[in-house]
Amino acid sequence: MSGAKHRLAGPVLLHAALIVGSLATLVPLGWMVAASFMTPGEANSLPPRLLPQHPTLDNYVTMFTRLDLLRHFVNSAIVTVLATVLSVLVNSLAGYAFAKLPFPGREKLFRTLAAALVVPAQVGMLPLFLLLRQMGLVNTYGGVLVPYMASIFGIFMIRQYALSVPDDLLDAARVEGAGEWSVFRLVALPVIKPILVTLAAFTFLSAWNDFMWPLIILADSGMYTLPVALANLVGEHVQDTELMMAGSVVTILPALAVFLVFQRTYVQGIMSGGIKE
Amino acid sequence: MTRRPASLERRKARAAWWFLAPAIVLLAVFFVIPVGAGLLLSLTDFDVYAIGDPRTARFTGLANYRHLLQDPTFWQAARNTLTFVLVGGPLSVATSLAAALLLNAKAVRLRGLFRTIYFAPVVTTLVSVAIVWRYLYHPKYGLLNWLLGAVGLGPIDWLGDPHWAMPAIVLLAVWKNFGYNMLIFVAGLQVIPQELYEAASLDGAGPVKRFRHVTLPGLAPTFLFISVTTMIGFFQVFAEPYVMTQGGPLGATRTLVLYMYEEGFRWWRMGVSSAVAVLLLLVTLAGTLVQMRLARRSGA
Incomplete structure (x- = not known):
């Protein structure tokens, strides 16, 4: 029982580390995309928005x-x-x-x-x-x-x-x-x-x-x-x-x-x- | 029978020059001659008047180099660049190595997906991501300070505080670049023979010992190559401070290449600017020689 747990801990930790790394890599790019669809001023709000409330293409236009x-x-x-x-x-x-x-x-x-x-x-x-x-x-x-x-x-x-x-x-x-x-x-x-x-x-x-x-x-x-x-x-x-x-x-x-x-x-x-x- | 091979050789040699001609001419005119001229330019007082009439430029020997040594702005740029290289370089290499070790672990699922994700920042446009990070570093609304605040730290005025501006640029550079060296590390890890690991296991070596006695020695040539090329690359940092801070605050992020750009293309002091470029060349040569010497010694 504890042996199986031990064997699982390694891969779980490994993938946890990989996912944390992926988040650190992707969040700046993801935020860029999200903010590009926000209305003026929305990206400067507290707490920071991670997704646009009313997605708009205005910025691209x-x-x-x-x-x-x-x-x-x-x-x-x-x-x-x-x-x-x-x-x-x-x-x-x-x-x-x-x-x-x-x-x-x-x-x-x-x-x-x-x-x-x-x-x-x-x-x-x-x-x-x-x-x-x-x-x-x-x-x-x-x-x-x-x-x-x-x-x-x-x-x-x-x-x-x-x-x-x-x-x-x-x-x-x-x-x-x-x-x-x-x-x-x-x-x-x-x-x-x-x-x-x-x-x-x-x-x-x-x-x-x-x-x-x-x-x-x-x-x-x-x-x-x-x-x-x-x-x-x-x-x-x-x-x-x-x-x-x-x-x-x-x-x-x-x-x-x-x-x-x-x-x-x-x-x-x-x-x-x-x-x- | 004996004449044919000779004429074939001649035919190949003639063709070779035709095939090489475009590349050689382009490299000579747009690379070799400008580099040579750059060395000469650094020995003249070529300035905005000389652009109108090159005859007004005079040979001034090492005056530009003496000027640099007395210019506090140059010394500040040199110090900033050195900080960037000595902090950012090792940090970037360590991040690459860590990512490569994670990716190379046997149990990894979705290896290709993770590799693509980690590599993505490398192919993004530096100017764009520098702008993105400028907002992430916003003292009030930036995501980074919000995260720090969540664990009770900060807020930090990343790009406004002379003590934090360079670390902020280092962080962006590490994020942007680590994926490249990660791939080279992965390639280096894959050529370490699996038998070495098996033999070490049979001798009772645990994961830590295997890493120290098999992985690290096996990676040594890769490690050396990556360290030197990364540091050389980091010496040329330009777009990050240009876009994020314009060299500020108080010159805390003005790098050598930014200084060279300002001297050459803002103030048109091309002699002084070229002297900076020549110093950059000397540093690069020194780094490459060190690498070659070390590589020879380690037999790689």
């Missing part, structure tokens, strides 16, 4: 009409989609070359890139801003996109995966007369597709959520991406808790949705990358 959130949403969407497509294209070509196309100096170049991975992005930010200013790219989508296109991390990820493509498979295509571009596109690409999806998910999330670079390169509020617009709005609307929560929900939702859809590949990407480095 205000955000999309008076505060033009749609425009920022579109800005974010354009930048993020372009960044994702370009990053997958540029980095898959380079990663494949590092894995499967030997050339003199390849290992050296690869080691140089690996060393550059240590350099924090901030070191180049000021000159990059001045350079893009000269190129007329300040306050443009192109200017925001620049840092996401080629990524050393992305090249690494693709190379690591492309190493597993069998050489025989590529050589068979060459024997049949395929050029290197066709070998890549028709033979290698289908094999490395899973890692392309992983890289796409990573790039999407980092471009969508990024703040510092768009803040620097975008001068005109009409061009702001969602995070920059939101950080700007909170200055004027700090009292409008419910409104700001609606803006936060709109900003977070696409990122969460992409994560949930690509969860498997995304999580595997982190778990394998973390150990190898």
Whole structure:
């Protein structure tokens, strides 16, 4: 009797701890969603409300009409989609070359890139801003996109995966007369597709959520991406808790949705990358 | 017969350069050259006039670095950042490890669900959650003080009190980030051979002993990797104080990168700002070297 009790105590405690942790993780997000449906002032009441008394969509309507959130949403969407497509294209070509196309100096170049991975992005930010200013790219989508296109991390990820493509498979295509571009596109690409999806998910999330670079390169509020617009709005609307929560929900939702859809590949990407480095 | 492989090799090498060209050009123009220019910029008095006409910028040697060493605002930012790194880093790693150990326990049901929940904050937009936490920290209406009040503590003026503002930002950062390292810890736990646990059990080791003599040594390389990368990442903290406190109150949450941003893009003192960025690079290099040295010693 007491033995059975003892055997149960462990799992019960374990799950109690897991549930407490889940609550701590979810309550801030849950409160954000709840507050976004509250009427003005309702989120500032004592004791704090956890659910809206009369749920309303007014905050979302205000955000999309008076505060033009749609425009920022579109800005974010354009930048993020372009960044994702370009990053997958540029980095898959380079990663494949590092894995499967030997050339003199390849290992050296690869080691140089690996060393550059240590350099924090901030070191180049000021000159990059001045350079893009000269190129007329300040306050443009192109200017925001620049840092996401080629990524050393992305090249690494693709190379690591492309190493597993069998050489025989590529050589068979060459024997049949395929050029290197066709070998890549028709033979290698289908094999490395899973890692392309992983890289796409990573790039999407980092471009969508990024703040510092768009803040620097975008001068005109009409061009702001969602995070920059939101950080700007909170200055004027700090009292409008419910409104700001609606803006936060709109900003977070696409990122969460992409994560949930690509969860498997995304999580595997982190778990394998973390150990190898 | 002997010529064909040679020409094939040449063909592959030629193709390789075409395949690499876009990435290499982009990295060179938008990363390598700016980083090099950043090092040079830190040795000049590049300011708002030089933006109009770069010829007015002069080479001033280490003057920007000397200026930083005499600037109390810089020292305050350095201290704040160090506090954030030394308190937030270990706290974040410990939380990740605890979550990973819970998730990895044999008896766990709904493992996937818990993992997804714990990871969710990682993929949320930092600016949005910083705004959410700003309200959670509200001294009067915030959920956190209400909870503290329920157990007879507080109220704390989280973001208004210079002593509490940095701990508040640490707490947000831990909440936001622990899921990432948790996954890496879980991966590290899974490669520890099950036989080691079984052998330890046969030798009569209880759960605590097994943790100390099997789990911890097995996790050492992961632990080292996570500690260093987390601290390096924490050194670059920017959006949290920018959104929640603008570096206040009384500069208590102004971090190095926030200071760099203000110097560079608010006051356009790009020389001084670049010097801060270079110092950030040196700290990062030092951290990475320490990690490599330790990893080599432990044979990982």
